[in-house]
Amino acid sequence: MMLRNLVTAVSALALAACAVGPGYKAPQSASAPAATGAFVSANGPAVSLAPVEADWWRLYDDPVLDGLVADALASNTDVRVAVANIARARAALRGARSDRLPQTQIGAGANYGRNPEGQRLPSADREDWTVDVGANISYEVDLFGRVSRSVEAARGDSEAAEANADAVRVIVAADTTQAYADAASGAARLDVARRIVGLLGQQVTLTQRRKEVGMATGLDLARITTLRDQRAADIPAIEAERQAALFRLATLTGRAPAALPAIAGTRNIGLEITDPIPVGDGAALLKRRPDIRAAERRLAADTARIGVATADLYPRITLGGSVGSTGAGFGDVFGGGPLRWLLGPLLNWAFPNQEPARARIAAAEADTQASLAEFDGTVLRALEETETALTSYARSLEQRQALRAARDQAERAARIVRAKRQEGASDSLEWLDAERTFAETEAVLAAQDGQISRRQIALFRALAGGWSS
Numbered sequence: 428m429m430l431r432n433l434v435t436a437v438s439a440l441a442l443a444a445c446a447v448g449p450g451y452k453a454p455q456s457a458s459a460p461a462a463t464g465a466f467v468s469a470n471g472p473a474v475s476l477a478p479v480e481a482d483w484w485r486l487y488d489d490p491v492l493d494g495l496v497a498d499a500l501a502s503n504t505d506v507r508v509a510v511a512n513i514a515r516a517r518a519a520l521r522g523a524r525s526d527r528l529p530q531t532q533i534g535a536g537a538n539y540g541r542n543p544e545g546q547r548l549p550s551a552d553r554e555d556w557t558v559d560v561g562a563n564i565s566y567e568v569d570l571f572g573r574v575s576r577s578v579e580a581a582r583g584d585s586e587a588a589e590a591n592a593d594a595v596r597v598i599v600a601a602d603t604t605q606a607y608a609d610a611a612s613g614a615a616r617l618d619v620a621r622r623i624v625g626l627l628g629q630q631v632t633l634t635q636r637r638k639e640v641g642m643a644t645g646l647d648l649a650r651i652t653t654l655r656d657q658r659a660a661d662i663p664a665i666e667a668e669r670q671a672a673l674f675r676l677a678t679l680t681g682r683a684p685a686a687l688p689a690i691a692g693t694r695n696i697g698l699e700i701t702d703p704i705p706v707g708d709g710a711a712l713l714k715r716r717p718d719i720r721a722a723e724r725r726l727a728a729d730t731a732r733i734g735v736a737t738a739d740l741y742p743r744i745t746l747g748g749s750v751g752s753t754g755a756g757f758g759d760v761f762g763g764g765p766l767r768w769l770l771g772p773l774l775n776w777a778f779p780n781q782e783p784a785r786a787r788i789a790a791a792e793a794d795t796q797a798s799l800a801e802f803d804g805t806v807l808r809a810l811e812e813t814e815t816a817l818t819s820y821a822r823s824l825e826q827r828q829a830l831r832a833a834r835d836q837a838e839r840a841a842r843i844v845r846a847k848r849q850e851g852a853s854d855s856l857e858w859l860d861a862e863r864t865f866a867e868t869e870a871v872l873a874a875q876d877g878q879i880s881r882r883q884i885a886l887f888r889a890l891a892g893g894w895s896s
Contacts, residue, residue, distance in 0.1 A: 446572025447741070448734025451579075451727045454802060473821045474886075477705035479715065483892040484604045486700045491690055492607050495680055499603040502681030506599055509592035516581075516588035523581035526574045529566040534751075535559065561751025565773075571741040576734030583728025590721035594891075597717065599679060601888035606676035607691065607698070608884065612877030613669030614695035619873050620662050623866040627655035630859040637856070697876040700883060704820070706890055712813060713806065716891040722805040726798040733791040739784040742776040809889070816886040823882045827875045834868040841865040 480486060484496050500506060537558045569575055634651050637643035669692075677687040713719055748770040777784060844861040847853035 446575050446734055447737040448572070448576055449730060451730040453723060454726065454799060472703055473824055474706045474817060475703040476708055477703075478711065479705055479707045479887075479890045479892045481892060483887045483890075484600060486702075487604075487698050489607075489694070489698070491694070492604060492698075495607060495676065495691060496600050496603050498680040498682075499599050500596055503595075503599045503679055504681060505595050506592070509588075509595040513585070513588045513592055516585040520578070520581040520585045523574075523578045526567065526577065527569070529564050532563045534561050534563070555755050557753070557755060559751065559753045561749055561767075563747065563749040565745050565747040568744040568746060570744055571738040572734055573738035573743070576731045576738065579731035580728045580735060583724045583726075583731060587721045587724035587728065590717040590724060593717035594721060597888060597891050600892075601884055603676065603679045604698070604887075605881065605884045606672045606679060607694075608880040609672035609877070610669050610676065610692055611694040612697045612873070612880060613665055613672060614692070615697050616665050616870065616873050616877070617662065617669065618695060619866065619870045620658065620665055623863065623870060624655060624659045624662065626859060626863045626866055627651065627658055630856065630863065631655050633855050633859060697873070698880045698883075699876065704883065704886060706813075706817065706886070709810075712809065712890065716805075716809045718891075719802070719805050719809055722798070722802040726795065726802050729791065729795040729798045733788060733795060736784065736787040736791045739777065739787065740781055742774050745773045745775070747771065747773055812889040813886075816882065816889040820879070820882040820886050823875070823879045827872070827879060830868070830872045830875050834865070834872050837861075837865040837868040 482496075484492055535558075537556060539554070539556050541554045567574060630651050631648070634643050634648045638645065638648050673687060673692050674684045676691060677684045680687070707715075748768070750766070750768040752766050754765060841861040841864070844853050844858050848855070848858045
């Protein structure tokens, strides 16, 4: 009868239970979708409203790059750390969920000793074994939602860890593509730089001969030699940048620098997508960016912790029971010896001094306000990064268009001088100068191609492509 009444009381408490603290409601972010759409329109054919490709690096149609990005997403050390953080957060969530279940504990002990003569039972030896075996069970009645709010907070932390891992994958995919692009761009710039040094070397030789016959001065020779040496000095710097890009690529893919496949450094043509870049719209951007999702999940977790702290203002009721036996020897314990059992509720309540609990509530509310501000800032930064990347990419295309026009004019001038030289109307010095000017414009254009590659990759990074795979 007593057990039946206790079960009835527990059922009534469970039905009346309510989770204290504020219920979480996802914040409404700024109406930014239209802003991104406006930038797409302003940037014309450079971008399109097509959905962002999850594996956007495949748009470059380079199997070597595809393999490197796959290696990076699988073996990068930052990705491995992020995955470990997910496992840790999920373990914490399992621990929080376990508080919803009865907690059990089994204990057993045995000791051998001598009892005082006055405590010796009739016909019992003074020296003998004493064995104690027992089992305890307890269950917290989640009357005010402390346990449920704890689970809610742990779930938010777990989902935030997953979003953080997605953000790491976005960065790793973009950095790997960037390192590969920098290596390819460096190789292309090296080809142009060596060609310029070769042309200047020919011009130095010609000027030396002209000086020997009195047609040029020592100042002329010194000037052209200085220019050749300056351009030659650029080659080691470009080569160092290219090697640094390859070393960075090895680290990103989880390899030692010496273990990077040789094919990774063979490309000497810069990466570029010639079709309009698919950027989607603003609404999809805010849903896709994992840093925004992580900030929102942290806000949800901190909101739930207000409920956890608030529950400390109210009594905590735990139902417990124990059963056990103590006897003189194993035979008494397991052979029907003295049995004890206990059943009853336990109430804990910090009252009337509740100032510590209220202080914890105030701290949790402050953490929630900070998380809300962090969420708003993350949204604004996401929009800033995306719009900046869109603008930079579009303006870089315009800049390259102007540089191409300059290169075309330099090429036209070089063709004219070549024709004049064949007709005997131009000397070799004028020809070499025209060829050098043409090569210089190609060097600037090659550098701009590398800049456009970086702008494209920065745009995909801002659009948060890559983590879905």
